[in-house]
Amino acid sequence: MTLLDIAIPSAPGRVTWNREAIGFVAGFLVLALLPLVFGDSYSRHVLIMIFIYAVVASNWDLSLGYGGVFNFGHLALFGIGVYAYSLLAKVAGVDPWIALFSSGVIATLAAVLVTIPILRLKGIYIILVTFGFAQLVMQVIISQSDLTGGTQGLVRVPGLYVFEHNMIRDGKLAYFYIALALLVASTLFLRLFVRSRAGASIVALRDNxxxxxxxxxxxxxxxxxxxxxxxFFTGIAGAFYAAYQRNASIDVFGMSLATIILSMVLLGGTSTIYGAIIASFVLTVFSEAMADFGAWRPMITALLIIVIMLVYPSGLVGMIRAAWTWVAERVKRPA
Known part of the structure; x- marks a missing residue:
């Protein structure tokens, strides 16, 4: 028995850690090779945005899916990361990489702060408090326009750097791999957490x-x-978003982005982590493919989500599992 076996208890029906590790490495190796297929800047931009959405959605799945906490202030943590990075890097002159990780710490402290009033609350009251928290953060940012730019936001936010590498003329290659590294680190942390005793305890609280x-x-x-x-990684994702886009806007607190990210969590399948990541790819690519449909695009996307959720209530992960079971049975069936 290894130390990992002691730290991560087994459970009936759970994929073994060795098999998950193999799938984890194989999956992210495939993603690392995507720049060889998509050499244009636009395709890489779409992939970078997918990685950012995937980090935010999968971390929301931790609190909403595994923890059963209806934290509708989760996108506020992303927004806090956006503005924390922008203020630290642009206004305070902090090194961009230090500002990036500091934004994750600041978002974590904000999460602890918002947790205090909801420690004993349930259901709709948690939703109201966390939603109110998101609105409060947005109003504070708007009111402090001298620092934050108010409704106009901040522009010319310093980007990240990798030694002397020119990240502007590399076809977004450096930002692609930084975003992928962020997704890998976030996913590894989340999977280790949910497979730990702490993860088992939050699921126990959710279920009974x-x-x-x-x-x-x-x-x-x-x-x-x-x-x-x-x-933590939600805040870092917000910081990376600000560094990549080179601006900060209160649009990150809007219901539009919150709806998109929540759709990814639900469509992928809650309590999976991987489901939110898969849904980030599916929804973003599908939405881009429907770009020519104009105002019909969100309606078509919503219809897709409804159909999948009706057929497979467990989301895309449930669909993949069903397909895998069907294929396995066909292979085992004698000719």
Whole structure:
């Protein structure tokens, strides 16, 4: 028995860590080779945005899917990362890489702060408090226009750098691999977390709160840990978004982006992490493919989501599992 086996308990029906690790490495190796197929800047831009969305959506799945906490302030953590990076790098003159990781810490502290009033709340009250938190952050940013630019936002935000490499004329190659590295680190952290004892405890609280508490699981502590864990990479994703786009806007607090990210979580299948990542690819690519449909594009996308959720309530992950089971049965069936 290895140390990993002790730290990560097994469970019936769970894919073994070795198999998941193989799939994890293989999947991200394929993604790393995509620039060889997509050499134009636009395609790489779409992939970079997919990676950013995937980080935010998969971290939301941790609190919403695994933790069962209806944290509708999750996108505020992304926005905090956007503005924290912009203010640190542009206004304070902090090194962009230090500002990037500092933004993740600031978002985590904000998540701990918003957790305090919802430690003992349930259902609709958590939604109201977290939604109010998101609106409060947006109003603070608007009111402090001397620093934040208010409704106009901030422009010419310093970008990241990699030694002397020219990141402007490389066809977005450097930003592609930085975004991919961020997604790899975030996914690895999330999967290790949900397969740990802490992950098992938050699922226990979600499924049967009274029983979990009777077995010694602290509701307040685990709820705070869950939201804090889902905030760090969300804040870094926001910081990377600001560095990549070279601007900060209050649009990141809008319902449009929140709806897109939430759709990715639900369409992919909650309590999977990987589902949100897969849905980020599917929805973004599908939306880009429907660009010529104009105002019909969001309606067609919504229809796609509805059809998939009706046929497979467990989302895209459920569809993939069903297809895999069907193929496996066909292979095993004697001729």
């Amino acid at each position: 709160e009274e029983y979990a508490i009777s077995r010694g699981v602290s509701l307040a502590r685990q709820r705070m840990v869950t939201l804090a864990a889902s905030a």
